[in-house]
Amino acid sequence: MARKLRVWFPNAMYHITNRGVRKMIIFYDEFDYLKYLELLEETRECYPFLLHSYCLMTNHIHLQLQTINDPISKIMKKINTSYAIYYRLSE
Template sequence: MGRNNRSWFPGGMYHITARGNRKQEIFRDERDLKKYMQYVTAARQVYPFHLYAYCLMGNHVHLLIEMIDDSPSVIMKSIQSRYARYFNNRHDVSGHLFQGRYGAEFIDSIFYFLFCSRYIHMNPVEANLVRSPEDYRWSSYNAYVTRSNPYHINTSKTLQYFNTPHLTYRQYVTQEKYKAPL
């Protein structure tokens, strides 16, 4: 019996996750991380979507995306299959790299959208890899708090909620006492 198709629609936003098979590492070094982001960039050119946040961890991936004309399954198939072939060839391994189907949580409110952005950017801190999210190179956090944005993250949708001198995006992400500014 086949899988059920996931519903989606243009303008739908999703928190996408993908984990290594048996929780194994899917990134062994910086070259692997760069290659994954190259495949994300290539997928955006063929299947346009808005990328609001990402975080590449050793054994899993987080993406916060908004659909334009193509489904998350088409986009993720493009990214994941290309990366798995690259990884297996480069590291001379075979078999499944990713554990099952990617996860896709539908973002049904701006509160959840902002929560996911915070969650994604704090992932390396929560995993005790770094003390502060700006210290982690493989997330989109620095696109929000510095001018560094090599993967053309769409920051405007998120930052429009932080146009107040009372709360910056940095404060919202790093200080638990701050709630979403809505």
């Protein structure tokens, strides 16, 4: 059963966590961390948001962000899809 959609409204604040499948590593080296930060910036250009803080760990991430005009689902879909493509191509 799918989870319920998040409630969204302009200027909503979110604490987002995302973990690798089965707690697997998602960042192998410094380049992976830098790529993720680059993708955050690219996403912010498409779907503006305020990034208040972040923590990138070896196997998961924490983001504290505030939406402006776009739902969190669009923002996270772009970030996660972009990083997944990068990750698969770098294997």
